Amino acid sequence: MRPPRARDDLRDAWTFPFPGLSIARSPPEERPTFWTRALGDPPDVYGERLRARDDSFWRAIDPFRSKLGAALCKGLRVLPIPPRARVLYLGGATGTTASHVADLVGRKGAVYVVEKSPRSFQRLLGVARRWPNLYPLLADAREPRSYLPWVPPADTLYMDIAQPEQIDLALTHAKLYLRPGGGLLLALKMPSLRRGRPGEDLLGPAVKELSRAFELTRPIPLEPFHRGHHFLTGVYRGRE
Template sequence: MTPFERSRGSWTFPFPGLSLARSPPDDRPTFWTRALGETPEVYGERLREQDDATWRAIDPTRSKLGAALCKGLRELPVPPRGRVLYLGGATGTTASHVADLVGRRGGVYVVEKSPRPFQRLLDVARRWPNLFPILGDAREPRTYLSWVPPVDALYLDISQPEQAEIATDHARLFLRSGGGLVLALKVPSLRKGGGRGPLSPAEEASRSLSRSFDLGPSVSLEPFHRGHFVITGHYRGTGREA
């Protein structure tokens, strides 16, 4: 086996910029995205040169998307060349991989409310031509309504109890009908906001989301991120069309 074997195995991801390799010495599967940024390193991730491109390893301990892929996420409802609204961008670790995935003809609109990580997100945006940072609060989506066009997918990772409601509000305002959802849920943060009924907080979030989205199976991110899992789905509502 070569150190960088290209194989999508049973994965059905259509991304030309996503590759699965098994890395020596332990042969663990690693996902890589083809870097769009000119200076490609964002968070100390491993880099490789192949096919006249630089590839960036998605570190599953740093990125919940990377963890979900390693844990068997089989459908990523983000189309190549698509537009993504990403809530909770922090310093751009995962958002930069998503920007690699959608490619130059796609775009990732990244909302982050905290000014400190936003400074580092700005630095990533200077290097990634398709990453557009927005300093904003996901609880007030109308404040950035005029800056974000209709999108093909929503990505949420804001660790807030009301994430399911925030996803639904954003779908109504930004997501096209049938558009994708990727949502990282943190069970401890959900507990702060509820979970006192017969359903677990995660079940409550799923139930709330399932009113507007057709959901796929959720993927536990253990042992990479304790108490987290990723839910994906497709929007059933009317949505916002281009």
């Protein structure tokens, strides 16, 4: 993947190993566990495993709950969530993954979380009160302009919305919010795109469409953690 143009110093922060992410392998043959340093107090959000180290709590990312965690377990090697980044997070649900992303960007970063469902948002708001860098927005990601006044130009776009127009929304949001050279993380839910015939390739056209604006890495299938999902990462080339 080509390194981001605007801030080359990010290049090291994007590639493995990632700052702010601790990896434990015990016993060594098992799959690794990824830990983020908790910013919130009390530190647990969804009943995840906790560990105290260096005067702070570290939270394990549950790959079965979080698509980001699953992608890390399946060998994600490019993570455009460096410290101090501004992240626009679409589809935050109850704040499971969003809180880990907020841990990764640290106190000087900010995560703007968009969630549509009022019931999920209730719990997200509870998490946001404890995480000083988490900003919740009760809005619909299918109307990208409705939260324009709240969200500054972003370094990273994280999308986890199971919608047929996922790809179009990624392109629209990138145009409106993402700075050139910014990162994309996209959990693509294939069954939501459309009802394909058995054995039909839905991923290929989606990747091709996205490649118009992003330089993508190889999609990571999230089996066995999440069925029918692929995780895509990429760099925004900029507005044409």
